[in-house]
Amino acid sequence: MQIGDPIGEGFAIYKRFWRHLLPIALVTYLVVSLIALLLAAAGGALGALGSIVVSVAGVFLLQAALVEAVADVRDGRADLSLGETLGRVWPRLGTVVAAGLLAGIAITIGLILLLVPGLYLLTIWSVVVPVIVLENVGVFDSFGRSRELVRGYGWTVFGVIVVTIVIDIVAALVLSLAFAGLSGSLARYVSNVIANTIITPFVAATWTSMYFRLRELHQPAAFPAGAAYREP
Secondary structure (H helix, E strand, O other): OOOHHHHHHHHHHHHHHHHHHHHHHHHHHHHHHHHHHHHHHOOHHHHHHHHHHHHHHHHHHHHHHHHHHHHHHOOOOOOOOHHHHHHHHHHHHHHHHHHHHHHHHHHHHHHHHOOHHHHHHHHHOOOHHHHHHHHOOOHHHHHHHHHHHHOOOHHHHHHHHHHHHHHHHHHHHHHHHHOOOOOHHHHHHHHHHHHHHHHHHHHHHHHHHHHHHHHHHHOHHHOOOOOOOOOO
């Protein structure tokens, strides 16, 4: 597997199914952000805490929903509606949130302390969400499973992570400049909504494609030749 393989596959999926993936991202992000804003507007410590909890859960719900959606369209067609996609990932939301928070804390500590440990953890745990959503494993098992899949392809996986993060940052900067004429808080909100809607599906498509390619490399007998998504 080369760095360009999952990125190319992710872009091909994004290009063909953007009309399916973008609404999932937009609706999920708008609903979550609206609930978070209402809770924050309610005031008090409880409202603020509720807003944070909803926001965090929403981030992982969006990731999980996009993983499910990308896995659905890899056969060349979208079989699941938005509601069906969210319905499939909802039972696993608690596991995704717990694993995401644990990984986030550990990676952040690693980045602050010595940088390299944080990057290492980010690499070996990069497919934790696809593992939970598509293999239905528990929180702690998902870390081991992700590390098992990445083993032997660490530098390639790290390269994919770097490229997608750079694309995400550049796109966010462009959007922030495009909305610079709006008031500060409104500009940030609008640019965040658009960025999450446009960029997150591409990142999810790329990382989910990487997950499938890693599975194919470690379990070739379980996948037919040319199992990766190809444009018709």
